[in-house]
Amino acid sequence: MIMDRLYDKAKKRGPVCLGLDTDLSYLPACIAKEKISTGEQLFRFNKEIIDQTKDLVACYKVQIAYYEALGMEGMEAYRQTMAYIRQQGEISIGDVKRGDIAATAQKYAKGHFEGDFETDIITVNGYMGEDAISPFYPYLKEKGLFVLLRTSNKSAVDLQDVDAGGQKVFLHMGDLIATWGKAFMGDSGFSAIGAVVGLTYPEEFELLAQTYPNMFFLVPGYGAQGGTGKDLARVLKKSSCAVVNSSRGLITAHKGKSDDWDFAQYVRTATFTMKEDIVSWL
Amino acid sequence: MIMDRLYDKAKKRGPVCLGLDTDLSYLPACIAKEKISTGEQLFRFNKEIIDQTKDLVACYKVQIAYYEALGMEGMEAYRQTMAYIRQQGEISIGDVKRGDIAATAQKYAKGHFEGDFETDIITVNGYMGEDAISPFYPYLKEKGLFVLLRTSNKSAVDLQDVDAGGQKVFLHMGDLIATWGKAFMGDSGFSAIGAVVGLTYPEEFELLAQTYPNMFFLVPGYGAQGGTGKDLARVLKKSSCAVVNSSRGLITAHKGKSDDWDFAQYVRTATFTMKEDIVSWL
Numbered sequence: 203m204i205m206d207r208l209y210d211k212a213k214k215r216g217p218v219c220l221g222l223d224t225d226l227s228y229l230p231a232c233i234a235k236e237k238i239s240t241g242e243q244l245f246r247f248n249k250e251i252i253d254q255t256k257d258l259v260a261c262y263k264v265q266i267a268y269y270e271a272l273g274m275e276g277m278e279a280y281r282q283t284m285a286y287i288r289q290q291g292e293i294s295i296g297d298v299k300r301g302d303i304a305a306t307a308q309k310y311a312k313g314h315f316e317g318d319f320e321t322d323i324i325t326v327n328g329y330m331g332e333d334a335i336s337p338f339y340p341y342l343k344e345k346g347l348f349v350l351l352r353t354s355n356k357s358a359v360d361l362q363d364v365d366a367g368g369q370k371v372f373l374h375m376g377d378l379i380a381t382w383g384k385a386f387m388g389d390s391g392f393s394a395i396g397a398v399v400g401l402t403y404p405e406e407f408e409l410l411a412q413t414y415p416n417m418f419f420l421v422p423g424y425g426a427q428g429g430t431g432k433d434l435a436r437v438l439k440k441s442s443c444a445v446v447n448s449s450r451g452l453i454t455a456h457k458g459k460s461d462d463w464d465f466a467q468y469v470r471t472a473t474f475t476m477k478e479d480i481v482s483w484l
Numbered sequence: 485m486i487m488d489r490l491y492d493k494a495k496k497r498g499p500v501c502l503g504l505d506t507d508l509s510y511l512p513a514c515i516a517k518e519k520i521s522t523g524e525q526l527f528r529f530n531k532e533i534i535d536q537t538k539d540l541v542a543c544y545k546v547q548i549a550y551y552e553a554l555g556m557e558g559m560e561a562y563r564q565t566m567a568y569i570r571q572q573g574e575i576s577i578g579d580v581k582r583g584d585i586a587a588t589a590q591k592y593a594k595g596h597f598e599g600d601f602e603t604d605i606i607t608v609n610g611y612m613g614e615d616a617i618s619p620f621y622p623y624l625k626e627k628g629l630f631v632l633l634r635t636s637n638k639s640a641v642d643l644q645d646v647d648a649g650g651q652k653v654f655l656h657m658g659d660l661i662a663t664w665g666k667a668f669m670g671d672s673g674f675s676a677i678g679a680v681v682g683l684t685y686p687e688e689f690e691l692l693a694q695t696y697p698n699m700f701f702l703v704p705g706y707g708a709q710g711g712t713g714k715d716l717a718r719v720l721k722k723s724s725c726a727v728v729n730s731s732r733g734l735i736t737a738h739k740g741k742s743d744d745w746d747f748a749q750y751v752r753t754a755t756f757t758m759k760e761d762i763v764s765w766l
Binding site: 223265267268270271272273274276277278281299300301302303304305306307309310312313314317318319327328329330331332333334350353355356357358359360361362364365366367371374375378450 | 505547549550552553554555556558559560563581582583584585586587588589591592594595596599600601609610611612613614615616632635637638639640641642643644646647648649653656657660732
């Protein structure tokens, strides 16, 4: 079961989830000047980073929006990247935040759990209720989901913090996720249906970790989005069922320092530093 | 402004939004047997339908999940379909339901309002609040959004109907959409930011149409999802700011009747019948 595998990797290597939200502007000159397609350039960049960091991270998260933005070339790079991560035996999260129902959600399941874009886990949006989640159930012996629970952006409060009978909307979502997840528990005690929870408010995170002890968390809160290693460690000490994503903070570490093939060493160092920053507080 | 154009087309031709949620099983033998790529087959099917229906419909909605399910081939068919609709001067809605924030949402905006997958309007999910919508603002002089408000699936109630201070969650979402849309009003009195509202509960729809008089509605409630022409007409009489989607009900009209190139005539007839079913009650 995928959350068991993720739990093991996070325990062994630390909770870093490296985000391959790759923008063309991040490419070092050594890649950008090559006479290959844009998609091939993006993939080369990602591949080099994967090769140099895979002993340091629990998993990779690939934000599909960065690839959709580049049309067919981008989708080809996304396809190659997902395939490469899985070929290496590493865990890939497709950060696609899809959310649709019935026959349509079945198509998303097929699109992201089979075929060209196959990945181990995807992020999904549960605003439409269980109909947006249940079409993925047949895959959950091997695959996993992270449902958006409490996001870390400023305007998350617009809807998620609306008070609904003494409990905020995001807690209603949390209760739903916990209920849906019950049928898909793994040996490590976590469900194949986890949740995305931002770290903007560490107290809130602690409450969620306590309330939902069987929920694995994907935390997009390190670096650019504000959380610190100390904040994270406080939570991880109590739950240890989370991976922490950083994207730009890691994959642009070479900018202004190297435009050559050693660029990935800078990414490696940044990844190592992030890992230490969290692990040292544990 | 796109909602002005959509309003005009709907007024002139009726409110039918034809959904190109194309599954391989829908292809007639005349296309399925051709020795061309799967993507090319899907596009041929869509193109034929577009050619045969464009005088009858207000717009086309293309559900991207059906194309993602087929990987790169599917994405190529999606690209070609979107381009063809726009080349014909018709309005295309990319039913992508994307929902992400900041830099990521900017990438989605680039991906779906520029380049290979360019479309006129996309559907989006506002669970993450205004951060998931504002990155699209720079495009709204020409482009439009339909934000999920009240969906028509059974489990929509899981979250959307939770009572939040005497008003259901979906009404909070409605208030947000109305607020965001104020800065993007067109000549016809509708904002470039509209909403997706199911027709499962016609009374609810009427309430929404009254509450948000400047909101254009995309209604996925005809046929397969349960709404009737009479139900729709009751609402359209009061607002006339809606287009009504049907997908399977139209694009499988030839099944069991024709496996030849006249297949699109059956789709045309079904589209005409749907249009009449609604318009006759107005």
